[in-house]
Amino acid sequence: MQLYNPERLRAPKEVVESASSEAMRMLRTIADNPENKIHFGGAATVYRLPGNLCMKLFEKRSITAAPGNPISVEAGYLELLTGFTVKGVRVPHYFGHITAEHEGEENAIIMEELHALDLERVIKKNAELPNGFSVKTFFDNIEWYIDALHQRGIVHGDIELRNIMIDKGGNGYVIDFGRAKRVSGLAERESRKLEDVDWETLKKARAKFDAWAQGTMAKVA
Ligand SMILES: Nc1ncnc2c1ncn2[C@@H]1O[C@H](COP(=O)(O)OP(=O)(O)O)[C@@H](O)[C@H]1O
Numbered sequence: 001m002q003l004y005n006p007e008r009l010r011a012p013k014e015v016v017e018s019a020s021s022e023a024m025r026m027l028r029t030i031a032d033n034p035e036n037k038i039h040f041g042g043a044a045t046v047y048r049l050p051g052n053l054c055m056k057l058f059e060k061r062s063i064t065a066a067p068g069n070p071i072s073v074e075a076g077y078l079e080l081l082t083g084f085t086v087k088g089v090r091v092p093h094y095f096g097h098i099t100a101e102h103e104g105e106e107n108a109i110i111m112e113e114l115h116a117l118d119l120e121r122v123i124k125k126n127a128e129l130p131n132g133f134s135v136k137t138f139f140d141n142i143e144w145y146i147d148a149l150h151q152r153g154i155v156h157g158d159i160e161l162r163n164i165m166i167d168k169g170g171n172g173y174v175i176d177f178g179r180a181k182r183v184s185g186l187a188e189r190e191s192r193k194l195e196d197v198d199w200e201t202l203k204k205a206r207a208k209f210d211a212w213a214q215g216t217m218a219k220v221a
């Protein structure tokens with residue numbers, strides 16, 4: 001007896017396409033309501049979804065300024081993939097990545113909504129931190145987070161105050177993996193697709209960039 005049919009595990013292309021464009025249409029309706037907006041960024045906007053979830057909706061065909069930066073679909077995919085890979089470092093739970101192909105490069109990642117403030121808001125709003133926590137103690141943790149990511153072969157590539165969040169319990173989270181690079185494994189496989197990009201140099205530069213960004217943030221705090 002065959003308990004499952006491997007061919008049935010992959011839905012036909014038309015089914016996937018119509019389901020994903022339908023899902024994207026629903027997500028668009030949520031995005032149309034300004035009350036659902038959590039944060040507007042450069043290339044993406046974060047919206048609240050029902051059930052403690054949120055989505056990061058990448059703008060169509062958005063290309064970030066620096067050469068070698070991923071286009072929006074790659075950024076979304078990379079973010080999900082890196083989010084799945086990171087172990088032992090607090091990141092939001094990531095649930096999925098939706099692309100509606102016929103609508104260009106529009107795509108979204110679905111993740112847990114953190115009930116947390118990013119450090120930029122903490123500093124600007126002089127927000128109250130949990131007992132015994134100061135931005136300084138938090139920066140000691142950040143150093144640990146960044147080291148831990150590097151040890152797991154992930155260069156974040158976009159360490160800044162807005163990409164570190166802290167919740168009421170004093171837990172820190174690293175977010176925004178849209179420019180992250182795996183230093184080993186998948187990144188190499190992917191890099192072959194993008195021949196004009198010197199990933200090795202870029203990765204080294206990004207590792208340095210993480211350290212540099214960390215230093216810059218410490219000065220601001
Ligand atoms: N999972 C989340 N839960 C709650 N707020 C979030 C979450 N992810 C992002 N945000 C908020 O949205 C902002 C932008 O998200 P981010 O992933 O950094 O996008 P961008 O690529 O535009 O910088 C963050 O600085 C943070 O304030």
Ligand SMILES: [Mg+2]
Nearest residue numbers: 041162163176
């Ligand atoms: Mg960000």
